[in-house]
Amino acid sequence: MWTVVLEEISEFVGGRAAALVFKDSGSAFVEARYQFGIDPNRVRLYSETYSKFDPFAALAFVGGGQIVSLPDLVCFEEYCKGRFYQEWAVPQGWIDVASAVLDKSATSYVFLSVFRGIADGMVDDEMRRRMALVIPHVRRAALIGKVIGLKREEAQTFADTFDGLGAGMFLVDGRGQIIHANSAGSAILSEGSVLRSMNGQIVAGEAQINKTLRDKFAMVDQGDAALGTKGLALPLRAPDGERYVVHVLPLASEARLRAGVAHTAVAALFVRKAILETRSAPEVIGLTYKLTPTELRVLLAVVEVGGVPEVAAALGVAQTTIKTHVSRLFEKTGTSRQADLVKLVAGFSTPLAD
Secondary structure (H helix, E strand, O other): OHHHHHHHHHHHHOOOEEEEEEEEOOOOOEEEEEEEOOOHHHHHHHHHOHHHHOHHHHHHHOOOOOEEOHHHHOOHHHHOOOHHHHHHHHHHOEEEEEEEEEEEOOOEEEEEEEEEEHHHOOOOHHHHHHHHHHHHHHHHHHHHHHHHHHHHHHHHHHHHHHHOEOOEEEEEOOOOEEEEEOHHHHHHHHHOOOEEEEOOEEEEOOHHHHHHHHHHHHHHHOOOOOOOOOOEEEEEEOOOOOEEEEEEEEOOOHHHHHHOOOOOOOEEEEEEEOOOOOOEOHHHHHHHHOOOHHHHHHHHHHHHOOOHHHHHHHHOOOHHHHHHHHHHHHHHHOOOOHHHHHHHHHOOEOOEOO
């Protein structure tokens, strides 16, 4: 809504155009984030060429909310002879500007500028009075917008992180309404075998599990601490016999409760197949235990294929050769059973999606 607001501000204070401008204190970078009454081509020329000649670069030294015009910053007669005035301001019919810093940090600042037309004359007391009425509201709106922008960026960062998980992840409210699902979670819902969405609510295929989930969501929503902070795990079974496990994590920490803010999501669900996860980083395992490429290959085959006879057949070598490599694996990893090798590899599994 900034464009409309800037138009109304310009009309109210007696200007012809207005802009909300971002300036990098450490460089010549200037960006008119929002503007009214300025030709887009002129905005581009300002950023690329004329910003370096702009007297309002000195606004970095002006206090927040203080209203200044060109004569407050430079010798106006000399300014009128310069390139900024002759090549950028005059072609647009402007003679003076009323500006005020809205937000300032060590590296940048944001200011509001309202441009005065040549026919209207210089910035006068009445324009300053009206600007003074508007500035506090504009400052507050700009700061709120900044906070919202940061929160949106933060939320997007978390969404991107969740989408990188191999497990399906859901945030739900006290009625099981899905607030957010990551990519893996959306895929599970699309498949509809163990979990599906009905009118936006998460529903388990098994009636008893579905009831248990509903009860747990309601408990957390009502502040019941029975689930604790670690939550619980429930088994899920697809019609084709595939088994899954869903971990329910309550989102009712003491910090959230002390904040006294209503949070929509009351629980996070993590869902994945109940199988040995072998998506490990082989190079990390090899480096950790100083394995040769062949030993690493045999180790992964033990996990994925089975015992010595199966691995020998899969790799096309003699069983005695596999036994030799397995013995070396036991020695290097400090294990004594093939089951221990399987656990070792599982310990290096990644939570990230393929």
